[in-house]
Every structure is written in structure tokens, then in C-alpha cells.
Amino acid sequence: MNNASPTYDVDLYSDEVHLNPFPHFKKLRDIGAAVWLPRHEAWAIPRYKEVKECLRNADVFISGQGIALNDRFNTIMRGNAVTSDGELHTKLRKIMGKPMLPGALSAITERVQTTADALSEQLVARRSFDGVTDLAHHLPMSLVTEFVGLSDEGCDHMLEWAAAAFDSIGPMNDRAHAAQDRISEMAAYIDHCVATRAVRPGSWGDDIFQAVDSGEISPEKAGHLLMDYIIPSLDSTINVTSTLILHFARSPEQYELVRNDPSLIRNAINEAVRIDSPLRQFSRLVVRDVEVDGITLKANSRALVMFSSANHDERKFQDPERFDVRRNVGDHLGFGHGVHQCAGMHLAQLEIGCLLKALIPKIQRFELVGEPRYSVNNVLRGLSSLPVTVH
Template sequence: MQETHMSATSRTDSVTPEHGVPASVPHLGVDPFSTEFFEEPHPIHEALREAGPVVWLDKWGVYGVARYAEVHAVLNDPMTFCSSRGVGLSDFAKEKAWRPQSIILEADPPAHTRTRTVLNQVLSATAMKPLRSHFTALAEAKADELLARGSFDAITDLAEAYPLSVFPDALGLKQEGRENLLPYASLVFNAFGPPNQLRQDAIERSAPHQAYVAEQCQRENLAPGGFGACIHARADAGDITHEEAPLLVRSLLSAGLDTTVYGIGAAVYCLARFPDQLAKLRSDPTLARNAFEEAIRFESPVQTFFRTTTREVELSGYRIGEGEKVLMFLGAANRDPRRWENPDSYDITRRTTGHVGFGSGIHMCVGQLVARLEGEVMLAAIARKVGKIEITGPVKRRYNNTLRGLESLPITISPA
């Protein structure tokens, strides 16, 4: 793997006058928030990787890193590449956030350490164990229901329907109003992008979704024993304040749902396109967890995130000044041939350890254990029950400034 160097620097690169960017940094005119990119990002990813370890994106005036080594390095140095100034294009040091900042995603140590510790305990592997049998039973029931139908939309009827049948209950949400959950999560991830039409439309439509979420995060609206109630109990214990508890519950509403929806959608899409891999999964259902992980690497439902430099830093030989936005291309890193052998193939036996589909370091996705559990048990149910998956209609992509997934995936399945 390519070595990545980061250090304070005395390098005296010449600087382009219009941006204050070292002249040696490759400039690219690509727009990672365009329809062209959303439809087919992989050629652009390759161009970004091959241009250099660090590039300058003229369209939005930010640095970009698309190779695995640099993306991993930025993710794992939160003191130099901070999150508290926003993980989207907006710089919270210069402009107001569109909503109260996340005390998890948009926070740095030591504040982040305290709140993340609480979430890690509430969503620990131990906490997941009691859920496994229930999640598995519902996955089996969903597979049986869909087999009986034969033909359906794998996004609305499976990738969305299954997580919505298990996660809100685990969180402790009331039944009423759950239709706001997916639009809210979509809004959050669109808001990380630039002020394009997607972001503007999402924020303009957001009032009812934001109101619903704010209300549901309050203690009195959460069922006893759920993740939400457990977070509020941590406030009673003094680990967080009572004002912080609803904000932590809010973090779970987006992190615990969309990652799973897009991940399951990606996995079914992969199995439908690569029948040899479905055959492997059917012959060994214990590969279900890895099949899900490989789909996360291969499709990278979370495509991008930003960080902001807290000091002048040298990254792989390029100087980046303080207060600069750095856009990490997680999807490009997950297919970087410098890190992965045959990166453009979906292989459920691949060793996927180290992919950055859920991030890396202290800001790894807080909902990853929930997503992995749901993805594993759903794919295991498919492995045991489904013999064939065929795409039977037009595949429609869903556009989002941060997420990559499908709007519609018509399929027909037949029993094993």
C-alpha cells in the first residue's frame, strides 16, 4: 500500500493566486454532486485517483482525496481534520448550520468522546445479542412473504420495508408518523452537499420531518427498554446532560436507518447481477455477513464526507492550509486498486476488513452494528430460501448529495 505522510510542513510550494492553492496540486473540473456523478461515479473516481493523492476541485473550491491511503489517513486524524466545522461543504466557523449541530457526527474530542462512549454502550455488541432472534424471525417472515408474491420492488418492499419493521421498534418509536423517518434521513444526507437543487429542495420540504423527529426524541415519546430510553437513562446517570439526550437519539434516527436501507438495497442489487455469488451464498449461508460487507465496499452507499483542517498540514507531499475543506471519496477508496485486488468485482469471499463504507476511526457510523445485524440476517434468510433473483424492469437511481442507492429495483425471485 502507498505510504501516506502527514506532518506540519515548511514546504514552500508556489501558490495559485485565485485560490491560495499550491500550484503543484492537480486541478479537476469534475462535480461530485452532479447528475453525471450520481449516475456513474466510477470513471470519475478513477480520474480522481489517477490525478494524484490530493486534488483541487475547482467547482466547489475544496481539496479532494480519492485514494484509500489518504482517505483512511484523514479519517483517522480527527485532531487535524476536524468534524466540528461540519462534515458537509458548509463551514460552521463561517456560516450557521441549517439545524442544531450533531453532538456525535459534527463534534470533536473531548466532547465527542463523552457522547460517543454513551452511544457505544447503548449500541454495543452485547446490546445487539437479544435483538438477533427477533430480527432473524422478521427477516425470515419477510423472505417468505416476498417469495409468495414472486415479483416486487426490492427497494420499497424489502430494503426499506425490512429495516422499518425492526429498527423503529428497537429505538422505541411510536407507530404514528414513521413515514417521516426516511425523508428525514434523506434530508440530513442531502444537506451535507453544496447549495444545489437537491439540498435546497430537501431543506424547503423539511419542516414536518424535523418537527416529527424533534418530538420523537423526547423521553416521554420513547417506549421503555428501547435504545432511545437507554440514552435518556444515561442522562439520569450523569454521563450526558438531559439537553444532550434528545440530540443523541436524533443521531440514531438517521445513522441507524439509511445506512441499513441503502446497504440491503446494494446487497440485493449485487446478488441479482452476480448469480454466481448468489450461488456461493446459497451453498454457505454463513457468508451472509461478508456478502453484506462486500456490498457496502462495492457499492459504497455513503459516497462522500468532508473534514476541515485545523492547522497547516502536509498530506502525501502536498501542503494544505488551515481552515480548508477536504472532501473524502469513500466510494473511490473502496475500489482503489492500490488497496484491493480486482476492486471492481463483487466477491462475497473477499476479505473486506478495512473498507471505509462505514467510515473509519472515532467517527465510524454509529448505526453500523444495527446495519450489519439487519443486513446479515436478511441475506441469510435469502440464502436459505431464494434460488434465483432476476431484474425484471427498469432500475432507477435515487439522487442524493451523499448517499448512493436505488429508487426502484423490480425483481422476481423463485424459491430454492
């Protein structure tokens, strides 16, 4: 950083910012396209155009040295699909992402829809329920853990391990320190799975071990790929589902648009990802000097690529705080962009789409019957409770 660089001296990982991040994101965007964060010794990249350029420019803004703002977790994570570059990333992504490609997902679509139909019948009969724990959790927790092929221990702890991992992707603050016991538990479980192949035969996890047997990857890489399934495969779906229900309750006219035209379901999902992106930001290591809108980011500095802020950039989205199911939103950055775009986004869209197809014919209106509560996590943005009644 030089003395002329714009700065923002706020802890972006404080509870206050986590619970209401968007005013801070706007201040960052107003300050500049690259803003120095002295509390985190990193550059914030808060605007849409520059975030997209960073994600495209994966040879300069690399993931292979980790995506966290602390060295400890960057060392633990190094070598999995999310934190690798080049040929290694391509190889790992191909193995891990294969069962989540649209063609492969067609084989499980009927199963997902049947499960969603049964859940909708139960919840509509109850009328009042929690949109997070009763609705949003159900499909990912019951189906994805089965598809991955985890043992009961893995299924029981997957959510808390994922939350701990995302806490560890921020700076090594109190929240990250508190997560380390869970990280150790997850690492021990993965080591056990690799040593004993404790996954269900024919599952996605089993496919990883088939790649070991064929010589495509080493046993160590099998553990990294299992970690790729355990950490990110639930939270995006859960958080986007509950965000949708919250906005349908707050904006019943938007829900009515989707009820009258189910072809808007996919766009409504994308708008929910845009307006309350489940992942706020990841860091990247800058490997050579690069200019961002006239500001030089020096080699070996850290850049915080801010997906959520970019999705609220007024330069890209008109009236970005408004939830609009008819918005042209296919190019949001809530699932990332480029070579590291979320491998599970098609699975998330399938699960949420099946839920909406099941719920829409049965529910005329969602009503909030209590205050929504957000969880506090260094990276995740999502509700912990959403009490609703359906009519």
C-alpha cells in the first residue's frame, strides 16, 4: 500500500458488520474499486466489475496459496479443489464435480422432487414451522449426505464442521480460534474415512476412492476431495432457501408473480443468491503487481474478493436492495465466476427448485410470525431461524 491509497479502517468480521454488512459494503464501493483494509492487511475489491475481473484472472489472483485471511487454515486447506490452481485444480474439479453436472443430476431429480413433495405435505399440514430448521435444512441434510455417502457421524456433524471451516476462512479472530476443535474433529473423521473407506458403496465419496484405485489421484487427495464435499455442500442451499422464504413473506407480490408464472422459479433463486449471497467473500493471493482501477496491488498482497458487495453494486444492478424476481440477474456473482465457480450450484438450484415446485401449488402466502434471526459466521451469510405460518 502507498500513502495515497484509499482505506477503510473497520473490522469487516465484527458481529456488527456480520449482522448488517450492506451499509459497509456501500461505503467501500463509494471509496474505490480497491480499498486497503488496515485491520486485515488486505485489499478489499468491493465493486462488481473488478470482482468479476479478479475471478477471471485466476493466474494473478490465485487460490493455490489459500483463500483465508490466516496462514493456519490456508496450510490445512492447501491442495483441495477450492485451494488449487492450474492442472491440479482441473483434475480435482473434474472428479469432485462430475456427479453435480446437469446431466448427472437428471438421474436424481425424481428422487429430489419426491422428497420435496413429501416435506411440503408435512409442513402445509402443520401450517406454522421454522423456515430454516424445518424447511431449508431438510433436503440437503437428508439427501446430500446420502449422495456423498457419509457415515452417521459425518451426517450428524456436517453442518457444524462446515460452519467451523467457514469461520476459519476469515482472519484468526476469536470466532476462528473457537472453531479449531471442530476443525480437528473434521480432519480426524476425514483421515478415518480415507484409512477405512468408510463411505457408502456407489456414492460420490466412493467415486473418489475409485479415482485413487485407478491412479488418478493419491489417497491424500481423496481426503481433500471429501473435505470439498463436507464443507460447502449444504450451506448455500440452506441459506438461499430460507432467504427466498423471507423475501416471499416480506414481498408477497413477488411470490404471487412466481405462483402465477412458475417459469420465474429459476430467476427467483438467482435473485435470492444475489440479494443475500450465502458467501460474503474469499481472499486471493496476488502473485504479481497488478493495477485495479489505477491502484497498484503489490505482489504477495492479499485481495478480499467480495461477492456479496459486488451483487449490490449500483453500477451493475438498479435499486440493488430491492428483491425482484423479474430482474435480469443471470450474471450475479453469488456462486463465484470463472474456473472456481461453485461446483455445486446446479445441485443447489435443483434442490431449491424442487422445493418451490412442491410448495407453490399448496401455499397462497407466507406470513412472518416472529423476528428472523441471522447466524454470525466469518464468511457465511444466512438465517438461523425464520418462524412462518403458511396460508
